[in-house]
Amino acid sequence: MRINNKKDWAIIKNIVCMFPLLFILAMFILHLALPDKTFSKEERRYLAQWPVFHFERVIDGSYETKVESYFSDQFPFRNFWVHIQEGADQILLRK
Amino acid sequence: MVFSSLFFVFAFLPITVILYYSLGKHFRNIILFTASLFFYAWGEPVYVLLMCGSIMINYYICTLLGRDDTSRRKRKFFLIISLVFNLGCLAYFKYFGMILSTIASIGSWSLQAGTPALPIGISFYTFQTLSYVIDVYRGKIKSQKNLILLALYITMFPQLVAGPIVNYADIESQLADRSMTFKKFFSGMRRFLCGLAKKVLLANNIGLLWSEVKAMPGTEISVLMAWAGIIAFALQIYFDFSGYSDMAIGLGRMFGFRFKENFRYPYVSQSISEFWRRWHISLGSWFKEYVYIPLGGSRVGKWKMIRNLFLVWFLTGLWHGASWNFVLWGLYFGTLILIEKLFLQKSMTRWPKAVRHIYLLLFVIIGWVFFEFTNLTDVLSFLRIMFGVGGNALIDNQTIVKLNAYASLYIVCIIAASPWSKKLALFFKRIHADIYRVAVNVYYCVLMFFSTAYMVASTYNPFIYFRF
Numbered sequence A: 001m002r003i004n005n006k007k008d009w010a011i012i013k014n015i016v017c018m019f020p021l022l023f024i025l026a027m028f029i030l031h032l033a034l035p036d037k038t039f040s041k042e043e044r045r046y047l048a049q050w051p052v053f054h055f056e057r058v059i060d061g062s063y064e065t066k067v068e069s070y071f072s073d074q075f076p077f078r079n080f081w082v083h084i085q086e087g088a089d090q091i092l093l094r095k
Numbered sequence B: 001m002v003f004s005s006l007f008f009v010f011a012f013l014p015i016t017v018i019l020y021y022s023l024g025k026h027f028r029n030i031i032l033f034t035a036s037l038f039f040y041a042w043g044e045p046v047y048v049l050l051m052c053g054s055i056m057i058n059y060y061i062c063t064l065l066g067r068d069d070t071s072r073r074k075r076k077f078f079l080i081i082s083l084v085f086n087l088g089c090l091a092y093f094k095y096f097g098m099i100l101s102t103i104a105s106i107g108s109w110s111l112q113a114g115t116p117a118l119p120i121g122i123s124f125y126t127f128q129t130l131s132y133v134i135d136v137y138r139g140k141i142k143s144q145k146n147l148i149l150l151a152l153y154i155t156m157f158p159q160l161v162a163g164p165i166v167n168y169a170d171i172e173s174q175l176a177d178r179s180m181t182f183k184k185f186f187s188g189m190r191r192f193l194c195g196l197a198k199k200v201l202l203a204n205n206i207g208l209l210w211s212e213v214k215a216m217p218g219t220e221i222s223v224l225m226a227w228a229g230i231i232a233f234a235l236q237i238y239f240d241f242s243g244y245s246d247m248a249i250g251l252g253r254m255f256g257f258r259f260k261e262n263f264r265y266p267y268v269s270q271s272i273s274e275f276w277r278r279w280h281i282s283l284g285s286w287f288k289e290y291v292y293i294p295l296g297g298s299r300v301g302k303w304k305m306i307r308n309l310f311l312v313w314f315l316t317g318l319w320h321g322a323s324w325n326f327v328l329w330g331l332y333f334g335t336l337i338l339i340e341k342l343f344l345q346k347s348m349t350r351w352p353k354a355v356r357h358i359y360l361l362l363f364v365i366i367g368w369v370f371f372e373f374t375n376l377t378d379v380l381s382f383l384r385i386m387f388g389v390g391g392n393a394l395i396d397n398q399t400i401v402k403l404n405a406y407a408s409l410y411i412v413c414i415i416a417a418s419p420w421s422k423k424l425a426l427f428f429k430r431i432h433a434d435i436y437r438v439a440v441n442v443y444y445c446v447l448m449f450f451s452t453a454y455m456v457a458s459t460y461n462p463f464i465y466f467r468f
Helices: A002-017 A019-033 A055-059 A062-073 A078-093 B006-022 B025-043 B047-066 B072-107 B122-138 B147-155 B168-176 B182-215 B223-254 B272-278 B281-292 B302-319 B324-348 B353-372 B376-386 B397-416 B420-431 B433-458
Strands: none
Touching (some): A002 A019, A002 B433, A019 B182, A062 B006, A078 B397, A078 B433, B006 B025, B006 B433, B047 B072, B047 B122, B047 B147, B072 B122, B122 B168, B122 B281, B147 B168, B182 B223, B182 B397, B223 B353, B223 B376, B272 B281, B272 B324, B272 B353, B281 B302, B324 B353, B324 B376, B397 B420, B420 B433
16 A cells, blocks of 8 residues: 555656646647637737748748747737736836 | 747747657657757758758768778868868858958958858857867767768757757767656756746846846946946846756756756856856867867966967957957956966965955956947946946936846846855755655746746737727
8 A cells, every 4th residue: 555655656746747848738739729819909919820831931031930929929828928927027126 | 949939948849859759769869850950940941051061071071080091191181171161161151241340440441242141059060060070080089970960969959059069079879879767858857947947037137137227328327337237247148148058958858968067156156267167168178178288288388378378268259259349358368367377376265255256256247348348449438337437426316226126136146146046955855855846846837837928928019009
């Protein structure tokens, strides 16, 4: 029984260690699963969409930049994260 | 792609990790190499060809160097070809504009030519390639027969764009075969998170203060503000650079590699020479091994030693950027180290610890002024403010407001830049091992959480002039 407990404990510890990785994977999956938004009320602007593939744009690097802004604009719970950052800034920097 | 971007952390990294660990041992190097090429091509879709070309040329040269029947003269010839090619690429892509404008200003000509854009990471991968070629020439290592493994060594994305400069000899055996364990993976993951937090939580935020100070007109900066600003810059550059190194070391470990440390709490040093043994260690040891010692190092006459020292520091400065202020910055440290070597070495040991520490910090912080301003007149005018020569106020209201706002961040940064926090954690581990384990896990989750928030918020970009 004790051995089993130890084993369970080890498994729990490993899972806890994995939290950051699980978090990254979860966000990645959510990113793929959640539907893309077109407009952000908070930011009062249209959000970036998945860019159309053009060979020339890949070569001059603008395609890659657009994919990155698509990725950050459509990031799951984007407004939540921004609020967290604003709160942290207020506490830490008293802004 | 930079490590501290959402796309890297939440897309590139999970995909690479999953492919790397799921497709079996034989594919690991291929996957890491492909991922690295993709990583580099993402930011440099054209220059990736330059890097591949450079790898193939150096691979071929080293195969010739590695043959037993190559005569000594031929070996020397091949080495020179490789040096000319690698340093030539670096000179053309990094320093062409600087050389041109220097020549133009000396002769007061107007020289105009298209200067090439700087390929990301060229300074790092050129130095790695050179260390490989020179070590093969010296017979210290055997040439790598497998092109993919050599290419993996050069392109490996953890250290490709911002170091550390990994010597081939250090990871030769790991390239072909490396052990990967659960424990290693997660310690690497944690190291990566530390670096990420250093970059997005500390460096970026303390850097805001410096950019505010820098944007102020020179007459409005009070003396205290100037010091607060440049200290903020000193902290920013440390967390930025050491954060990148931590991320690189952590990522390397996640894929089974062991890289050497690149920073060891440089700001706790007690002398300039010690500072440089703790700051960007891989660059310092590169110059020592491939420039300073081949020239005779310190085992030559006094004048030759001084020449060697200044040559190394000239190059160290120049390596940091294609601008003369970096050279000046390098020579500044060269001079200080020479003074320490010749005059202070014995008497310094008798100074109180606090005095040595203040001496170190003072000179390093002054050094950052040379590093940050590309223009010599800006450097001098900022130094004048710092030392109260310009007639600026000692302290003003704005300074008090800013210092008050940034006080807690300063404290966090100073603690994070010193080994005390680690010592405290280890002390705690000894008394309460179980609580320590839980606390560490929570700590990394918190780092992950806030780093994500700050990364997302950095792309938050409200459109202010919005009209229907």
